[in-house]
Amino acid sequence: MSVSILRGMSDSIPAGAARPADVAATVRAFLAEAVGDAPEPDEDMFARGTVTSLFALQLIAFVENTFGIEVEPEDLDFANFRTVNAVTAFVGGKRAATSRG
Amino acid sequence: MDTHTDTDTAVVAGAAGFADTVRLDAAAWDRTGVLPATVVTDAGAAGLLARDLPRRYGGADASPAAIGEATARIGAVCSSLRALLTVQGMVSAALGRWGSAEQRERWLPALATGAAVAGFAATEESAGTELAAVATSIEPSGDALRITGRKRWVTFGATADLLLVIGRLDGAPAAVLVEGDRPGLRREPVRGQLGLRAAQVAHLDLDGVRVPRSHLVAPAGFGLSHVAGTALDHGRYTVAWGCVGLARACQRAATAHAVERVQGAVRLADHQLVRATLGRGHVAVTAAEQLCRHAAQVRAVRDPDAVAATVLAKYAASRAATRVSRDAVQVHGAAGCDPDSLVGRFLRDATVMRIIEGSDEVSELHLADHAIRAHRRSGAAAPARPGPVAVPS
Incomplete structure (x- = not known):
């Protein structure tokens, strides 16, 4: 899949295969790229004021593409996206729901 | 059998065929400032929307x-139809x-056929490039939302059946759907603007317009970053390809x-200065095409870099369009x-394309941000190399 060539990252991880720690590390690495240095696990990265107006959509595309999930309209809650821990929990929840379904 | 490829071939051929049927009418539309309603209907029937x-x-x-x-085929004939x-x-x-789900079921089929013409009402007097400054208010009022504000430069604002309006709800950016026949909506058509003269541009006055609460698109707080963001990303993509079509047409002419x-x-053509102009135009058109194709590839796999690749394509294609159209006039x-x-009409249109959906200057800021991210990704110690978006495959 060409995504790995384009981003230099691993291909999408199959549903249910990644541990929360792996998800958190991957999310943290993406955010470090986006905001300059890696945020703390519970740091609100939107509060830094360094993200651009395109960042929100890039973050959505990143979690969908990397973890093979679909962010749906009902998932739009800042509680899901503010911090590394929040994104990790969100991804974990979506993947659990996907593998059950 | 690859049905996706069959579909793609039909979509491009359909647009090319439609472009041929309206090629001789576009100058008159520009002169009169009107895209005839029948053309909109026909475009929908031809599956262009x-x-x-x-x-x-x-x-x-x-x-x-x-x-x-497909967008480039239309852009090569009429920027207003492309708009x-x-x-x-x-x-x-x-x-x-x-x-x-309710909004999608209600509106998407009508938008796909052209039964409903859409407008995107974001820009205000004090909120152009900086959309975060929108002041239009969206206030809860019983079971309804009341919308008050002035929107400017709304493409097809004079005729749109459905407007996606960006405003503030409880202080947070929000997006709301407003049907064109809601009481309290007044339209002030714009005439004689520099380019896209047949795109039925209008300023809109919303004076306490009431819509059901179910017309809110995504929760308040996501209206700008996600709803408008998705719209603008798509807009940049089709503007970019429209510019490619425009530039191709000017280079041909x-x-x-x-x-x-x-x-x-x-x-x-036997004057060297003219030949050099044609050579530069060939480079500009080819480069714009390749950057647009690269954007297409990363969009197809929903790469997180697709947003930035699209900004790059739009930036390069709109600059190519102004350059090639200006040289073509010369x-x-x-x-x-x-x-x-x-070529004169396209020079005017191309100039507008360097401002809408992200001006040159704002695009440059986004592209610099992307370059810096690519640098971080490659590791600060590694020698500088072009980022992945900068080199189309």
């Missing part, structure tokens, strides 16, 4: 590459992505004129200044 929507909503589920090429495709695609993309026009027993001489001149 919202072609990348899923089939269940009446879309063609075409690939980004096919959407791009119809753009705004319809923007609102459809935003609703398709973030609309409720300049080349044909240079080859055919003889003055003082010398063909224009090569045509007085003929390029004729009121009905294709």
Whole structure:
């Protein structure tokens, strides 16, 4: 899949295969790229004021593409996206729901 | 059998065929400032609108590459008609992505056929490039939302049946759907603007317009970053390809004129300065095409870098379009200044394309941000190399 060539990252991880720690590390690495240095696990990265107006959509595309999930309209809650821990929990929840379904 | 490819081929061929049927009318539309309603109906019937929507909503589920090429075919004939495709695609993309199930079922089929023409009402007097400054208020009022504000430069704002309005709800950016026949909506058509003269541009006055609460698209707080963001990303993509079509048409026109026009027993094409102009134009058009194709590829796999690749494509293509159209006017001489001149009209249109959906200057800031991210990704110690988006494959 060409995504790995384009981003230099691993291909999408199959549903249910990644541990929360792996998800958190991957999310943290993406955010470090986006905001300059890696945020703390519970740091609100939107509060830094360094993200651009395109960042929100890039973050959505990143979690969908990397973890093979679909962010749906009902998932739009800042509680899901503010911090590394929040994104990790969100991804974990979506993947659990996907593998059950 | 690859049905996706069959669909893509049909989408591009359909647009090319439609472009041929309206080629001779576009100058008159520009002069009168009107895109006839029948053309909108015909464009819908020909399947030109919202072609990348899923089939269940009446879309063609075409690939980004096919959407791009199809848009370029229309852009090579009429920027105002191309703008119809753009705004319809923007609102459809935003609703398709973030609309409720009810909103998608209600509106997407109508947008796909052109039964409803869409408008995207974001810009205000004090909120242009900086959309975060929108002041239009969206206030809860019983079971309804009351919308008050003034929107400017709304493409197809004079005729739109469905407006996606960006405002503030409880202080947070929010997006709301407003039907064109809601009481309290007044339209003030704009005439004689620099370019896109047949795109039915209007300023809109919303004076306590009431819509059901179910017209809110995504929760308050997500109206700008996600709803408008998705619309603008789609808009940049089709504007970019429209610019490619425009630039191709100008390069063709300049080349044909240079080859055919003889003055003082010398063909224009035999003057070295004219040949150099054609050479530079060829580079500009080819580079814009390749950057747009690259954007198509990364969009197709939903790469997180697709947003940035699209900004890059739009930036480069709109600059190529202004450059090539300006040179084409120069090569045509007085003929390029004729009121009905294709290249003259396209020079005016191309200038607008460097401002809408992200001006040159804002694009440069985003592109710099992307370059810095690519640098971080590659590791600060590694030697500088072009980022992945900078080199189309």
